Amino acid sequence: MKLMIVESPNKTKKITEILAHIRPGENWKVAASVGHIRDLPATGETEGEITTGVRADLMPRYELTDKGKDVVSRLKALAEKADEIYLATDPDREGESISWHLQQALKLKNPIRVSFNEITEGRIRSAIENPTRIDMKLVGAQEARRVLDRLVGYLVSPALYKLTGDRLSAGRVQSPAVYLVVVREREIAAFKVTVHYGAQLIFADAKTGGQWAVEWMTAEGFTSDDNPYFMDGRYAGLVAGVRDVSVLSCEEKDASRNPPGPFTTSTLQQAASNALKWNPKKTMDLAQELFAQGHISYHRTDNPNVADESMPDIRAVAAALGLEVVDKRREFKAGEGAQAGHPGITPTHWEVEVAGETPDQQTLYKLIRTRAIASQLLAARYKDRTVIMRATEPVEGKPVTFGAVGRTLVSPGWLKLLGKDAAEDDDEDAEPNNPIPLLTPGQTLKALDGKVLEKKTRPPKRYTEASLVKALEVKGIGRPSTSASIMNNIIEIRGYVEVDSKRQLRPTPLGEKLIACLEGKFSFLDLGFTRELETDLDKIAEGKAQYRGVVERLHASLGSELGQLSSMPSMRKEHPCPDCGKPMHRRKGSNGHFWGCTGYPDCNTTLPDEKGEPGKPKVVALSNYPCGKCGKPLVHKQKKGKGGYDFWGCSGFKEGCRASYPNLKGNKPDMANGK
Structure with a gap:
């Protein structure tokens, strides 16, 4: 028997079917580790001493989790019967680490490491034919990340509790995420609105009957870098009254716009948040299910490119849709520090239009597939016209210049399929809509109308979950694959950040208190320090840095910084x-x-x-109905919706009376059927 161990139980059925097809006659058993089986000890503070689960030499101590004990017992029984054991955990650092823990816990002598970023016949066949060994550099990088997170959480959090009396939790990556939200809220609070003015002239197109407009170019002698806003509304009114202008220049040029690349982990979370109003956790859970079912490639990736071998499939699908594909595969630039090992998130069977077992899975699959196909379609082509004109008469002795850009779509290309980049906010990525006619220098025109533009400077936007995920990626905080857990942690679990009715993120008082305690005292809150740590973890994975040096650096800084925190006056309330x-x-x-x-x-x-x-x-409304058991007033208890209830209970509940009565029509207790 050949035993293949994967992470998710949802994958076992699909992989078993594929193995039976590509290796007929062989006896394969596919089993799941159900994620990690070992971890650092879960103890926190013991008898006044902080127990981190890390040894004095900063090496980790591991123990089987409660779930892991059952899993290991089951896998040991299978391993004893197996002639060959394949470790097929996910193709990333976490997956490599899980394979190593399986090897250690099951005492495997020569396990075969295989990985595939798609659950398809081709990928699984290639993996089995090209086996490898566990990459200890990747294991070391994951191990360092886990230890760094544990040191921050277990050393700093108890110190915060002693200082404030609140169960504040510090996190190496979650705290900088909260910090970004808090700083943005401070910027908004400190922002002062500046009212400034512009002017617009409107013209009629005699040929089409449409209208187009130009705007006063205040930078031409009226504003400067030191004073960027024009504040004289009276003068702006005079400019808006200009009617006669002459054309200084009108340039027309061809322009094109390429589609966005296939989704990465980060852009998938952003797109699902903006287009579908989903939080990152829901998106990643659904993507995990689609991957396990074999419908999409691996969803934890920061490489925005399709694989070379996918191009024939894309061409076939595009031809069926009546769309044109580029001659040579279009490549997209990955972000700094991106791991190019896995392609972007794409369908595994490009011809399949609908995939997934639930409506939400199908919706996400469609988003992924459409974006991936569009990435290789022809660019959208435009005619861009830029016009500059000047009032024929100066305004109070000063020449006044107007300008505008107009864009006309000539060929939609990829826009025919995708429309816009769903990863961007709704008000971004808009096309200019100003049909300027072809004009000639020296031509004079008469404006149809003019208006003053009263403008107000706007404060910075609050983050949404989508824009915070993007900011974390841009600033190098954490990794895109951890964004969903970060959002869930700071919003749902810890309550440091809340989502308002407009889906904007605001810090809670608890989140502000957390940052007040950490700011200026701990280096891990510094975005530059955190970014450098992420780079160091990448270097460990590449064999360019050592575990001990990276971990010692953070541990040393925490030691001195905790002393600084302990000298602060108590904030306990x-x-x-x-x-x-x-x-x-x-x-x-x-x-x-x-x-x-x-x-x-x-x-x-x-x-x-x-x-x-x-x-x-909460004020409990006592009724005039006495309890049939103790005589105290009854209280009407009601909750609508899922898990709701509607009954009458005794107000003497705390004193031990558990009497309850059904509610009758007219909101009266059914005394005859009480319990």
Whole structure:
């Protein structure tokens, strides 16, 4: 028997079917590790001493997770019966690390490492025919990342708790992400609006009956780099009153616009957020499912290019759609530090229009497929016209110049399929719509109308999940494959950032408190330091740096910085329980954060969370209906929607009366059927 171990149980059926087809007559068993089986010990602070799970020499200590114990027991039984063992975990650092942990935990002597970025016959056949060994450089890079994250989290977080009394959690990458949101909010708060003016002249096109416009070029003698805004509304009104102008120049040139590349991990999350209103976690979960089903290539990649061997498939699909493909594969520049090992996210079977088991999976597949096909279509072609004109008479002795750019689409190319780049915000990527006619220098024109343009400077935009993912990638914080977990951590789990009704990110009071404690005190919050650490991790993967040197650097800085934090005056703010006086602590529940008494279970008082502080207790409306068991007033308890309820309960619940009664029509308790 030949045993192949993959990560996800969702892959086993598909891979088993493929192996049976490409290796008929061979006895293959495909089993799953269900992700990581070992990790650093989960202990935090023990008897006043912080236990990081890292040894004194900064090497990690590993133990089987609770889930891993069952998985290893099952895999050991299979491994004992196997003649050959193939480790086919995902083709990235995490996958390489999981293979190494499997080798260690199962005590495998000569495991065969195979990897494929598509679950297709061709890729799996090629992987089996070209086996490798576990790449310990990649394992070392993953190990360093895990240890660095643990050192920051387990050394700094307890110190923050001692300082503030709040369960603040520091993260090597999550804290810089929160910092970006906090800094942006400060910029918005400090922003002062400047009102300035411009002017526009509107012309009629006698041939088409349409209209086009030019705008006053204030930079021509009216503004400067030191004073970029024109503030005189009266003068702008005079400029808007200009009617006679002469053409100084009108240039026409051919222009083209290439399509965006296939999705990377980052741009997929951005596009799904902007176009589908999904958060990054949902997008990555759906992409994982599509990959496991064999519908798309590996979804953790920062290479925006299709594979060479995909071009014949793209040509065939484009021909069927009546679209033209470039003669030579179009290449896109990857971001700095990108790993070119995996191609962009593309369909595995290009001719398949609909794939996925659920509507959401099918929607994401369509987004991926359309974008990947469009990447190799002909460029969109335009005629661009740029006109410069001047008022025939000066305005109060000063020459006034106007200008405009007009663009006419000549051939849509890829726009015929894709329309726009979904990874960009809705108000970006817009085409200029100003049909300027062909004019000649010296030609005089009379404006149809004019208007003053009152303009206001705008504060910086708040981040959305999509734009924060993009900012993290641009600034080199973390890796795109970790963006989804970062967003989920700072929003859903920790509550440092909230999403408002416009899908914009705002820091919560707890997030602002976190940054106030860290800012200027810890180097890992510095974006440059964090970016350099990511570069060092890449160097470990490439064999150009060593694990110990990278980890020691951060550990040394944390040691001195923690001393600085301990010298700060206490920021603890006690919140006594209104019922027993013991401290209240902020906790995370299934419906969000709340405050619970530390005297639980003797005292089960809870209070709602209001911007990081305990709120006022909810006022319970007592009815005039007495409990049939103890005589205390009943309370109508009702919740609509999924998991809802509608009944009457005794207000003496805390005193031990658990009586409840169904609700009748007219909102009355059914006393005859109480429990």
